[in-house]
Amino acid sequence: MPTSFLLLALIGLPFFGALLAAWLPTHARNAAATLASTVTIAGLVCLVLLHGATFDGARTDIAWLPSLGVNLVFRLDGLSWLFALLIVGIGALIVLYARYYMSAEDPVPRFYSFLLAFMGAMLGIVMSGNIIQLALFWEVTSLFSFLLIGYWHQNANAREGARMALTVTAAGGLCLLVGMLLLGQIAGGFDLDVVLGAGERIREHALYLPTLVLILIGAFTKSAQFPFHFWLPHAMAAPTPVSAYLHSATLVKAGVFLLILLWPVLSGTDAWYALVGSVGMATLLIGAFAAIYQHDLKGLLAYSTISHIGLITLLLGLGSPLAAVAAIFHTVNHATFKASLFMAAGIIDHETGTRDMRKLSGLVRFMPVTASLAMVAAAAMAGVPLLNGFLSKEMFLAEAIAQSSTRPFNYALPVLATLASAFSVLYSLRFIHTTFFGPPPTECPRTPAEPPQWMRFPIEILVLICLVVGIVPGLTIGPFLAAAVDSMLGPQAPNYSLRIWHGFSPALLLSMTALIAGALAYALFGKRINANSRGAPPILHRFQARRLFDGAMAGLVALARGLEQRLSTRWLQPQLRLLVLIPLAIALAVAFVAGGVPLSPQLQPVDPVFALMWVVGAACAIGAAYQAKYHRYVALVLMGGAGLVSCLTFIWLSAPDLALTQLLVEIVTTVLLLLGLRWLPIRLEQLRAFSRASRWRMRVRRGLDLAVAATAGLSVSALTLAVMTRPAPDPISSFFLERSYADAGGRNVINVLLVDFRAFDTLGEITVLGVVALTVFALLRRFRPARETVAAPPQQRRQNDYDERHAERNVGQTLRDYLMVPRVLMQWSFPVIAVLAVYLFMRGHDLPGGGFAAGVTMSIAFVIQYMASGTRWTEARLRVQPIIWIGAGLLTAVAAGAGSWIFGYPFLTSYFSYIDIPGLGPAPAATAMIFDLGVFALVVGATVLMLIVLAHQSIRTPRHVLPDRAGAEADALPAPEPASDAPQAGGQS
Amino acid sequence: MEIVLALAIGVLIASGVWLLFRPRTFQVVIGLSLISYGVNLFIFSVGGIRIGAPPVLDPAVGGAGAYTDPLPQALVLTAIVINFAMTALFLVVLLASRGLTGTDHVDGQEPEQ
Known part of the structure; x- marks a missing residue:
């Protein structure tokens, strides 16, 4: 099959599936799951078939806004193929898992519809060959993540979390769009290849810094980086399959993908290093520290996600090719172990009825298989040898050491990196120990048991990947990683080795230090951490970005309300008066500044009949205005009179077509208004007695209205006269007159x-x-x-x-x-x-x-x-x-x-x-x-x-x-x- | 001729604007119709006014200069029909509002005096 067809099928299938799923009956759970798995498996097949083509870069163009030089471009190279594989592959597992997780009472087809559409949008981001298109899909992911997080919309937390996620990520998306527009402007085109080829020019351009900041705001909001990280824990109100998908392989990875994609163009400057590096480091530490203190299983995983994405950001911020390789590698690893951990947490929640770690304990006796799987995944998260997390973490520590000598203040880098790794060990250990070990649980709403076999299957697959990649990385992830690195870095691609054993390197030493320190810390402080009453870290809980966000939102609403109260009115008449007065004042001011309206003295002689006709017409118009309140029928007749005079004017002034149409429309308008008259209330003069004061007020009001009306009329008269007597500058009308018969036969x-x-x-x-x-x-x-x-x-x-x-x-x-x-x-x-x-x-x-x-x-x-x-x-x-x-x-x-x-x-x-x-x-x-x-x-x-x-x-x-x-x-x-x-x-x- | 037409447009607009400010819905409908007469004539006059030169081609008369400007006329023609639709819509909205609120005041309630 041709490449372009496969590319379009890959991007089109999820959206098509989403549409189909939306039409299914509300409770057709199995039908929707079957449809979604078919779509994801077909997507996987497309990906596999496309793999060969990605070496040279597969690409297909569709004209979109040709006048702006913007095409819809779908492309796949080694890097985007790897991301697409994560999106579709983990998506397929989530589809299977969700079939068992979602309750039969939920409107499951809607869930799958949103999920597939979200998958399509994510694919759109990684497959975009055009940065405007990328920003567009970026916003689409924001929308669908909003719908997914708020899926249980009867739950106030879900609504709140969804709204917060949308506000933060969509606002970031707007910044990204502006950044992309600037980037395209600097690069001289919106095509990704053009942008990637203009790295030098972009970095040296005067607008580099604003462009960089805008794009980074986009990436950081999406990837929940400090200080925008607060939306992610609140998004945990979503169904667990959503959390597992959004926060392992997709939504938060969109920001990472963007950073990797633009890394060759934007990185390598001090600004990049300072912004990306410090934000990554802050997020890494804050996320890990906060994760330690969570009591909610998903809360712990949420903060750990923030921390791991911070790690990837930090790696990209370092700016060295080797660190970039580690970033890609860790992205893949994180997706596998985090998705499986989220799904395990979902199983625990599903089977016990709670996610509170204070209530859970000793589950290993009730669900030994799930427990073992979760332990392996958690060990990968902690960076235990023989698992994939260990490899990328070791690469990270090695880079931290390597970078420490090249820049000032960087001696802290290896220390902080080791500290964060130790935190990671600590929370992973706590996750496993409190949940699976200890006495049997006493406060669980349900008696725990193993889940259905197929619900566990996705975790088994992912844990197997963790193990295989951890043991034989060169044979498994090796070629894919190499392809991704190659398409990201090109000739800059560094030499790196994917092996478990590199000898006794300093990185290994730091890695072991972190493992031991983390374990020791849990042994020493574990009890106190488990007993903390807040479920939030000490000191840090005082600085809640969430509170700032809420305050800002409340302020905005109050501001809008205040403005509305001051500047607007519910009454129509003042609105209409303003509507007339403001343009009138502007027009008069302009005329005054310009020194009056230029009037040409050359006028055609006045035909007295024409003038007389308009005396009648004007009388009709004024009469209609005078009578419209108490004598509607008379007003209608008079209005018709004014209409007839303007109809005669059309005849007089060479517009027979207009006269004909006006005459006919006059007839139907009159009939129409006559039909309406019956339903209007009787209004008699002197129906109500007014007090003296209100009569006065009325007179003043009418006088003012009359003055405004007269001014408006006079101004329009002057304007008309000025326009009419001015020679038209080269009218296009002669074209129509010349071509009408020749080209159109009329x-x-x-x-x-x-x-x-x-x-x-x-x-x-x-x-x-x-x-x-x-x-x-x-x-x-x-x-x-x-x-x-x-x-x-x-x-x-x-x-x-x-x-x-x-x-x-x-x-x-x-x-x-x-x-x-x-x-x-x-x-x-x-x-x-x-x-x-x-x-x-x-x-x-x-x-x-x-x-x-x-x-x-x-x-x-x-x-x-x-x-x-x-x-x-x-x-x-x-x-x-x-x-x-x-x-x-x-x-x-x-x-x-x-x-x-x-x-x-x-x-x-x-x-x-x-x-x-x-x-x-x-x-x-x-x-x-x-x-x-x-x-x-x-x-x-x-x-x-x-x-x-x-x-x-x-x-x-x-x-x-x-x-x-x-x-x-x-x-x-x-x-x-x-x-x-x-x-x-x-x-x- | 120009001055007569300009004054006529002014009178139409002034009558319409006066009615626009009035409190009863029917007055506003009539006012909008008068304004649309004025606006149509204004757009029509933008091309300059000529007598006896309708834009209907006659093989005996040569050259584009022999005809009046057709473009404003084409714009006004559809505007006339759309004005009718607008009047109908306003009328129906005012009838519905009258049925719902029991008053023909533009705000849907009688003002307190």
């Missing part, structure tokens, strides 16, 4: 612009239209009208009273006969208007018209039927399904655009030719017509939907009011028609 440039040149815009706009229509539909489904508006309107009641008084009439007859002649005419107008719509549509490409105008026309044809005959009558005869129109329209438009892909052109490229229609001559036929058809259908659907859902409100109301007459009305009346609603609502106001 003479109506407006229409060609809409459906061809700027069709993508139009597609967006019709999508908005469809979305709004559906929103209106959804909002009205739950609509509950106000009580006083639900009764039949007074006019209708009067008509019905008339019918009741006359014996020969049926109730509702007057209403049915109302406006009979116009109604018939309106019914008959349907085909005429439909033909007009088709006509407007067909001619749109060459003459004013097109999809928008035709669509609104067609919707008017429908709405007229509703107005003439009522909702029930119309819907009994005419099946209007506006939602289908909307869907069909959008699909047609998209299909018309996507059709050009078939011919290898970009989205929405249109094609046209001339077709000879018999009797009519040659007519242009463009594929843009199909797009326009989509626009047409969508506009019809959206407009009709908005209008008829509003009209429908009238026929659903009378039922639950007026109980005495409801039945009679529902039977007798065709419907309280929208058409008759409107004037009545006007009469009310």
